[in-house]
Amino acid sequence: KVKIVLGGPFSVNIPFKNIKTARIPKGISFGINFPSSFSGKHAVEIIRKKGMNINITPANRELFLKNLEKAKDDWKKYYSRGIA
Secondary structure (H helix, E strand, O other), X not given: OEEEEEEOOEEEEEOHHHEEEXXXXXXXXXXXXXXXXXXXXXXXXXXXXXXXOEEEOOOOHHHHHHHHHHHXXXXXXXXXXXXX
């Protein structure tokens, strides 16, 4: 899962199986916004299979997207082997 920490005890969990893709937002995006500073330089839109999309602003967008894709790929490989 991806855990988005909102500060203090508040966070949102998104299971990998519910993530369709993550991308740089294109134009106006509708969904749940958790930006600290919503600028095109940092914004990431997480497209979910179910539920509203989520917009966040990680400190390093490219690194976040790279790590998210790797984590999703690792998760798919693990679960496709029937281990869990």
